[in-house]
Amino acid sequence: xxxxxxxxxxxxxxxxxxxxxxxxxxxxxxxxxxxxxxxxxxxxxxxxxxxxxxxxxxxxxxxxx
Numbered sequence: 202x203x204x205x206x207x208x209x210x211x212x213x214x215x216x217x218x219x220x221x222x223x224x225x226x227x228x229x230x231x232x233x234x235x236x237x238x239x240x241x242x243x244x245x246x247x248x249x250x251x252x253x254x255x256x257x258x259x260x261x262x263x264x265x266x
Contacts, residue, residue: 212220
């Protein structure tokens with residue numbers, strides 16, 4: 202971001218806002234794609250994780266206080 206400071210000298214303020222908006226829109230879109238891919242990866246691995254969680258149950262007995 203600091204490298205962009207000298208580039209927009211001489212451009213109107215409205216044009217600078219539009220270019221910033223476009224950059225933010227693109228960044229948000231890429232972030233959404235990455236998060237969706239991560240969620241799909243987690244849902245694929247979901248059944249094995251729930252099987253491991255049931256092993257921690259130790260037969261359903263409550264620990265002594």
